[in-house]
Amino acid sequence: MFQSYEYIISLFFIITCYFLIIPTIEAQANTTIIAKLGTEKIEKLPQGSIINYVYQIGKNVKDDIKSPFPLSNSTTLLNENIFFTITTCKAPLQNLIKNPKMPPANQLEVWISTESKNPGPDSYGHKYILKDGYLNVTIPISKGNYDGVYVGVYAPKLSDNYLNDYYFEIGASSKGFVHQTPIENGLFFDDTDNNNALLRTFSTSIEQPLYYTYFVESTRVNGISMSSCAYKENGWSTNVTYTRSEKYGKYQTSIFLNNLKNGTKYSALVTEESTDGIKTFTPVNFQTQSRKLFSYIY
Numbered sequence: 001m002f003q004s005y006e007y008i009i010s011l012f013f014i015i016t017c018y019f020l021i022i023p024t025i026e027a028q029a030n031t032t033i034i035a036k037l038g039t040e041k042i043e044k045l046p047q048g049s050i051i052n053y054v055y056q057i058g059k060n061v062k063d064d065i066k067s068p069f070p071l072s073n074s075t076t077l078l079n080e081n082i083f084f085t086i087t088t089c090k091a092p093l094q095n096l097i098k099n100p101k102m103p104p105a106n107q108l109e110v111w112i113s114t115e116s117k118n119p120g121p122d123s124y125g126h127k128y129i130l131k132d133g134y135l136n137v138t139i140p141i142s143k144g145n146y147d148g149v150y151v152g153v154y155a156p157k158l159s160d161n162y163l164n165d166y167y168f169e170i171g172a173s174s175k176g177f178v179h180q181t182p183i184e185n186g187l188f189f190d191d192t193d194n195n196n197a198l199l200r201t202f203s204t205s206i207e208q209p210l211y212y213t214y215f216v217e218s219t220r221v222n223g224i225s226m227s228s229c230a231y232k233e234n235g236w237s238t239n240v241t242y243t244r245s246e247k248y249g250k251y252q253t254s255i256f257l258n259n260l261k262n263g264t265k266y267s268a269l270v271t272e273e274s275t276d277g278i279k280t281f282t283p284v285n286f287q288t289q290s291r292k293l294f295s296y297i298y
Contacts, residue, residue: 032118037082037172039179042089042233045108045166048157050120055172056148057082057141081138082149085171085179086110088133089229092162094222104223105162110135111152120152133224134181169229180280181226187270187281190254194262194289199270201281203250209274213240213255218265218285228280231269263290 029049033040034056043051086108094102111125119125128135139149155166171178190198201211216235224230241256260266265287272279 035170035172037174039169039171042167042169042229043153045153045155045168047092047155047162047165050152050154052118052120053151053153053170053172054117054148055082055151057174080174081140083173083175083177084110084112084135084137084139084149084151085177086130086135086153086168087171087179087227087229088130088166088168088224089227089233090165090167091133091224092158092164092166095161095163096219098161102161105158105166106156107131107133107223108135108166108168109154109156110137111154112137112139113150114139114141114147115150117150118152119150120154123152125150125152131226133221133227133230134179136177136179136181167233180228180278182228182269182280182282183226184279184281186272186279187284189284189286192286192288194291195258195260197257197260197266197268197286197288199255199257199268199284201253201255201270201272203247203252205250206274206276207251208244209253209272211242211253211255212271212273213237213257213268214270215240215257215260215266215268217261218267221267221283225267225283228269228271231267231283235269260288262288264288 029044029046029051032052032054035053037055040053045051088108092105094104096102107130109121110128110130111119111121111123112128113119113125116124128137141149151170153168153170169179186202188200188202190200192198214231214235214237216231220234221230239257239259241258243254243256245252245254255270257268265285268284268286270281272281
């Protein structure tokens with residue numbers, strides 16, 4: 001009985017954080033936004049609704065952002081590509097009290113067209129589905145396309161077993177994908193006790209990189225684990241200590257996370273910025289120990 005009560009309190013805390021962490025959104029669902037190349041702010045998308053974007057390419061290319069990869073060598077937009085990325089920052093929560101084995105919420109759907117101005121489930125367009133909270137799509141722009149690209153982001157209607165709404169971010173550029181997916185190898189889990197964890201980077205010849213670490217309870221990124229936005233919006237970047245060491249001309253960073261909850265599963269995302277560009281490492285999963293132990297990690 002006590003464990004059940006404790007579980008309900010934990011779920012209430014997670015739902016409360018859901019509303020506190022995500023900022024207030026201005027855009028309304030089932031509407032159309034005239035968008036610029038770059039990154040649109042995080043949008044709230046209730047279940048069963050859609051937000052459409054119109055990218056008037058000819059008017060927007062001069063406002064394009066600088067993306068670290070991949071770069072296009074062309075200086076004209078004729079017969080060029082537009083790179084789209086959509087990433088889920090928050091998905092509806094499963095009612096795990098009712099069914100602890102309930103799967104994560106369905107993925108967002110994306111509909112894209114260069115002809116239909118409101119692509120979506122009830123209209124024409126090419127359908128794409130995010131995978132683990134992330135999607136990138138390359139759309140070729142032909143010389144005769146002076147209108148632009150039309151994008152619809154649709155949230156599927158779920159059963160009453162799922163709580164709250166979707167939140168997502170969309171990016172578009174002629175220079176490369178705006179959002180990175182965390183697939184770079186370069187980080188591993190070392191050790192943990194009941195309130196701390198130690199991660200280490202691979203040894204590298206880069207002397208002074210800059211690291212950012214975000215860690216969350218794993219339940220918060222179920223089904224959206226390939227979205228960097230999910231970690232940044234729902235996790236913490238505090239209580240992190242970095243120690244850089246050198247051996248035989250190779251450098252390694254130890255990442256120490258403290259003030260964790262005991263007996264809890266976590267996921268950690270680390271990005272590295274250096275002269276070689278920006279890398280987002282594959283997330284590391286770990287669980288703190290449940291017994292009260294003397295802290296031996298250092």
